[in-house]
Amino acid sequence: MGITTKLTPGKKPATGSRGDPTRPPLVTFTTDFGSGSPLVAAMKAMVLAACPHAVLVDVSHEVPRFDVSAGAFMLFAGTRHFGANSVHLVVVDPGVGTSRRRLAIRAGGRYYVGPDNGLFGIVIEEVGLQGAVELAPRPQGAPTFEGRDVFAPAAGALAAGIPLESLGSRTDPPKTLDNGSPRVLWVDGFGNLVTNVKAPARRMRIHNHDIVATAKTYADGRPTEPFVYIGSMGYLEVAVREGRADKLLGARPGMKVDLI
Numbered sequence: 001m002g003i004t005t006k007l008t009p010g011k012k013p014a015t016g017s018r019g020d021p022t023r024p025p026l027v028t029f030t031t032d033f034g035s036g037s038p039l040v041a042a043m044k045a046m047v048l049a050a051c052p053h054a055v056l057v058d059v060s061h062e063v064p065r066f067d068v069s070a071g072a073f074m075l076f077a078g079t080r081h082f083g084a085n086s087v088h089l090v091v092v093d094p095g096v097g098t099s100r101r102r103l104a105i106r107a108g109g110r111y112y113v114g115p116d117n118g119l120f121g122i123v124i125e126e127v128g129l130q131g132a133v134e135l136a137p138r139p140q141g142a143p144t145f146e147g148r149d150v151f152a153p154a155a156g157a158l159a160a161g162i163p164l165e166s167l168g169s170r171t172d173p174p175k176t177l178d179n180g181s182p183r184v185l186w187v188d189g190f191g192n193l194v195t196n197v198k199a200p201a202r203r204m205r206i207h208n209h210d211i212v213a214t215a216k217t218y219a220d221g222r223p224t225e226p227f228v229y230i231g232s233m234g235y236l237e238v239a240v241r242e243g244r245a246d247k248l249l250g251a252r253p254g255m256k257v258d259l260i
Contacts, residue, residue, distance in 0.1 A: 025159035026055045026082060030075050030090040031147070032063040039145065043089065043152040050156025059088075066094045068118045069177055070253045073185040073194065075112070076122040077233055084109035089147075089155040090119050097143030102135040103174055104154050104167050111164065113155045115146070121177040133168035182257035185235070191244025195257050197236040201228050204236070205258040209249045211238055212260075224248075 027047050033039045044056050059078030063071045071092035079088045093115045101116035108127025112120055113135075141149030154167050184206065186194040193206065201214045213227035221227045221241035226248060231237040238245045246252065 024053045024055050025051055025161075026057060026086045027051075027155050027159050028057045028059050028079055028082065028086070028088045029061070030059040030063065030071065030078060030088070030092075031061045032065050032067070032071065032092045033061045035061050037061060039147065042145075042148045043091075046148055046152035047089070047156040047159065050153055051160040054156065054159045063092050064253050066092065067253055068092055068094070069183070069196075070186050072119050072122045072177060073196070075119060076126060079110065079112075079123070080108075080126070080233075082110060085111070087111045087113065087155050087158045089151055090114035091147040091151060092119060093117065093146070096146055101171065101174075102137065102146060102150050103132055103171070104135055104158065104164060105132040105174060106130040106164055111155075111158045113151045113158070115151075116174050118175050118177040120174040124174065124176075129173055131164055132171050132173060133164055134171040135168045182259060184251055184253055184255045184257060186253055187246045187251070191240070191246040193238040193245050193249070193251050194231060195236050195238070197257060197259065199230045199234055199236060201230055201236060203260045204228060204238070205260050206238065207250045207255060210260060211249075218242075
């Protein structure tokens with residue numbers, strides 16, 4: 001089943017509207033397309049065609065290419081402070097156009113739309129799943145750009161107040177991340193390493209380097225000495241005071257972390 005409810009541009013649906021009617025609906029975007037990509041603008045155009053009054057927010061378009069684990073973390077990190085009924089479109093999709101499911105889900109009171117390849121794994125682990133529907137591919141759409149032809153129209157419909165159940169058939173929970181072993185999820189702009197290991201703080205080994213120092217904040221660390229601390233999202237992170245842990249340790253997203 002595909003999106004069955006049609007919207008007239010500029011007109012709100014008669015039913016299914018949510019929340020405060022004076023507050024415009026909000027849609028975020030998380031992709032590995034790269035900043036300035038025209039593909040992002042194309043998806044935004046489809047969202048606005050379905051919901052012209054939507055507020056559009058970019059979480060990030062710099063997810064490392066094809067890195068689903070990093071995308072899952074950035075989706076969770078970038079959307080967890082948005083309110084109920086906000087809509088979050090995510091596209092990091094090495095399997096675009098294949099038989100992997102196309103999903104719209106409700107989790108933690110918010111809506112998420114994207115491919116079923118593990119991108120929703122951290123969100124669901126942290127806030128729980130409240131429902132999922134499978135979206136149908138568009139017969140006239142491009143199999144290499146389902147972000148525009150499948151996911152963006154669904155996100156726009158949700159923003160416009162169309163019920164989740166109207167967008168597709170109810171389906172099983174989304175796929176989880178394949179690798180649950182300790183690893184580096186993401187490297188931020190300061191070179192800090194965000195791991196998938198939860199607090200309390202522990203010693204760890206990354207790329208044959210033992211990190212045994214701990215700190216509460218960056219200023220507590222010693223210059224040139226990497227240390228473990230609890231980040232703002234509850235995951236263990238590794239930093240170097242006024243330096244780059246990724247360069248010092250030779251670390252990158254996806255790298256194995258050993259707990260010692």
